[in-house]
Amino acid sequence: MKLLFWVLVLALFFFVLGFKRGRPERSTPPPPPRTDAPVAAAEPAPERMVDCAECGTHLPVSEALPGRGGHFCCAEHRSRFEARLK
Ligand SMILES: [Zn+2]
Numbered sequence: 509m510k511l512l513f514w515v516l517v518l519a520l521f522f523f524v525l526g527f528k529r530g531r532p533e534r535s536t537p538p539p540p541p542r543t544d545a546p547v548a549a550a551e552p553a554p555e556r557m558v559d560c561a562e563c564g565t566h567l568p569v570s571e572a573l574p575g576r577g578g579h580f581c582c583a584e585h586r587s588r589f590e591a592r593l594k
Pocket residue numbers: 560561562563564565580581582585
């Protein structure tokens with residue numbers, strides 16, 4: 509009977525040891541999912557807007573034509589504006 513007791517104690521000991529080893533330690537909680545990064549990466553950066561020096565049309569700087577008097581919406585306005593400068 510004494511042997512059975514020690515066998516049970518040892519079985520319980522190894523059972524607890526195996527149970528602890530089998531479970532992964534989670535001392536720190538998992539990091540929260542990042543919600544800001546994908547949204548920020550998907551949206552393009554805001555583009556600078558400029559006014560046409562001739563007619564005042566508001567347009568992005570990538571679509572504007574650079575000229576002597578500033579930016580222009582089209583070549584016609586640029587030539588008209590630069591003709592007045594002479
Ligand atoms: Zn214009």
